[in-house]
Amino acid sequence: xxxxxxxxxxxxxxxxxxxxxxxxxxxxxxxxxxxxxxxxxxxxxxxxxxxxxxxxxxxxxxxxxxxxxxxxxxxxxxxxxxxxxxxxxxxxxxxxxxxxxxxxxxxxxxxxxxxxxxxxxxxxxxxxxxxxxxxxxxxxxxxxxxxxxxxxxxxxxxxxxxxxxxxxxxxxxxxxxxxxxxxxxxxxxxxxxxxxxxxxxxxxxxxxxxxxxxxxxxxxxxxxxxxxxxxxxxxxxxxxxxxxxxxxxxxxxxxxxxxxxxxxxxxxxxxxxxxxxxxxxxxxxxxxxxxxxxxxxxxxxxxxxxxxxxxxxxxxxxxxxxxxxxxxxxxxxxxxxxxxxxxxxxxxxxxxxxxxxxxxxxxxxxxxxxxxxxxxxxxxxxxxxxxxxxxxxxxxxxxxxxxxxxxxxxxxxxxxxxxxxxxxxxxxxxxxx
Ligand SMILES: NC(=O)c1ccc[n+]([C@@H]2O[C@H](COP(=O)([O-])OP(=O)(O)OC[C@H]3O[C@@H](n4cnc5c(N)ncnc54)[C@H](O)[C@@H]3O)[C@@H](O)[C@H]2O)c1
Ligand SMILES: [Zn+2]
Ligand SMILES: [Zn+2]
Numbered sequence: 001x002x003x004x005x006x007x008x009x010x011x012x013x014x015x016x017x018x019x020x021x022x023x024x025x026x027x028x029x030x031x032x033x034x035x036x037x038x039x040x041x042x043x044x045x046x047x048x049x050x051x052x053x054x055x056x057x058x059x060x061x062x063x064x065x066x067x068x069x070x071x072x073x074x075x076x077x078x079x080x081x082x083x084x085x086x087x088x089x090x091x092x093x094x095x096x097x098x099x100x101x102x103x104x105x106x107x108x109x110x111x112x113x114x115x116x117x118x119x120x121x122x123x124x125x126x127x128x129x130x131x132x133x134x135x136x137x138x139x140x141x142x143x144x145x146x147x148x149x150x151x152x153x154x155x156x157x158x159x160x161x162x163x164x165x166x167x168x169x170x171x172x173x174x175x176x177x178x179x180x181x182x183x184x185x186x187x188x189x190x191x192x193x194x195x196x197x198x199x200x201x202x203x204x205x206x207x208x209x210x211x212x213x214x215x216x217x218x219x220x221x222x223x224x225x226x227x228x229x230x231x232x233x234x235x236x237x238x239x240x241x242x243x244x245x246x247x248x249x250x251x252x253x254x255x256x257x258x259x260x261x262x263x264x265x266x267x268x269x270x271x272x273x274x275x276x277x278x279x280x281x282x283x284x285x286x287x288x289x290x291x292x293x294x295x296x297x298x299x300x301x302x303x304x305x306x307x308x309x310x311x312x313x314x315x316x317x318x319x320x321x322x323x324x325x326x327x328x329x330x331x332x333x334x335x336x337x338x339x340x341x342x343x344x345x346x347x348x349x350x351x352x353x354x355x356x357x358x359x360x361x362x363x364x365x366x367x368x369x370x371x372x373x374x375x376x377x378x379x380x381x382x383x384x385x386x387x388x389x390x391x392x393x394x395x396x397x398x399x400x401x402x403x404x405x406x407x408x409x410x411x412x413x414x415x416x417x418x419x420x421x422x423x424x425x426x427x428x429x430x431x432x433x
Contacts, residue, residue, distance in 0.1 A: 005057055014381055017057060030084060034064070046295050047295075060121070064084070074142065075142050084138055086162040088128065089351055156367065163371070166321050167251075173345065174344070183206075185307060191219070230263055235310040260303060285297040316339070321348065
């Protein structure tokens with residue numbers, strides 16, 4: 001089968017690989033109809049999440065059809081349509097049973113302390129092959145697959161694999177409650193989805209910070225207030241917009257590949273910290289293989305964190321879902337301490353959130369589709385990766401159409417890229433689930 005394969009930092013290829021087989025009783029094989037490229041995948045190719053094995057299939061977002069199940073999987077059969085949550089969890093240990101699926105005690109071959117397991121990541125993330133392929137092996141499939149009703153098509157469901165659960169989780173980490181003023185740092189796919197989830201969780205005002213005009217425009221179409229960090233100092237802008245107080249909550253949806261502003265007052269203000277950021281960048285990415293303007297490592301790993309701590313109000317809270325891998329050692333801890341901030345962070349417990357998000361989509365409360373700005377065919381996956389990596393205008397979220405039959409149901413997908421109507425503009429301020 002064809003799959004997107006990691007060969008080295010700066011080197012991914014579409015490669016012919018063997019089809020996966022059932023290895024354990026709780027495995028399933030899923031024939032993938034739609035996959036997607038995530039900002040997390042970029043960290044592996046840029047070098048900011050080291051430890052990948054050559055030959056690893058990339059990707060942790062997929063919708064597909066169950067092809068085969070192991071004898072332990074009693075709740076799915078071949079032919080069932082499913083979405084695959086990005087992290088892998090046993091469903092049995094005390095962590096899983098408390099909803100902390102990303103901290104499962106059993107999924108990692110390295111034992112309970114070895115960390116979160118997800119598809120298509122470094123060896124430290126369990127060494128599992130990913131889902132940008134024609135077929136995927138899903139361990140603990142009785143827990144790791146979520147069934148899809150026919151009314152939720154691939155274009156909607158693919159965003160429920162990782163992006164919306166992460167956004168929902170991030171908004172919860174930030175402790176958003178009714179009427180709060182929320183800043184979303186980063187307007188990539190995750191940040192865009194945070195706008196919708198924060199609103200569903202009751203946010204009163206949402207301010208989005210990024211440096212890319214097209215992504216800020218998508219945010220504006222969701223009726224977020226936007227701040228361009230290449231035009232204004234984002235901390236000052238947020239303070240101005242909040243009567244000098246700052247926002248109640250921040251969601252950091254950027255992570256380790258944060259960039260410095262290229263111009264404007266914020267760029268001027270940071271000039272003295274050039275050496276500090278260079279040092280942080282080299283610590284974050286010991287190996288870098290940029291190719292012109294592709295696969296360039298973020299040049300200010302702690303900047304989104306620094307801005308988050310500064311733009312939040314005293315005694316406010318920050319939910320961090322942008323990824324910071326273990327080698328990252330810089331966080332403005334003292335500033336956060338002095339402001340009595342609450343900091344929560346981590347890998348999404350996908351399996352906890354995918355089912356309720358599927359029902360929100362099925363019931364029409366949430367339409368994630370507008371976030372997909374590009375559909376690429378498998379044969380064009382590498383070109384699509386490069387355009388997404390360079391953040392070319394319009395390349396906000398790339399779905400991979402692996403199998404034509406699954407891609408977009410008739411009549412659906414027309415709102416792709418419009419960014420509008422993601423939550424029908426409503427502030428429903430209801431329960432958290
Ligand atoms: N915690 C989890 O479980 C989880 C799950 C999925 C994704 N993620 C992470 O979320 C992050 C975002 O993912 P994505 O797919 O949206 O990626 P992305 O790379 O497309 O988006 C990042 C956005 O941040 C913006 N940005 C860069 N520097 C900035 C700065 N200094 N201030 C504000 N914005 C800045 C970029 O312009 C871009 O729009 C990544 O780190 C990804 O690994 C985490
Ligand atoms: Zn992801
Ligand atoms: Zn578990």
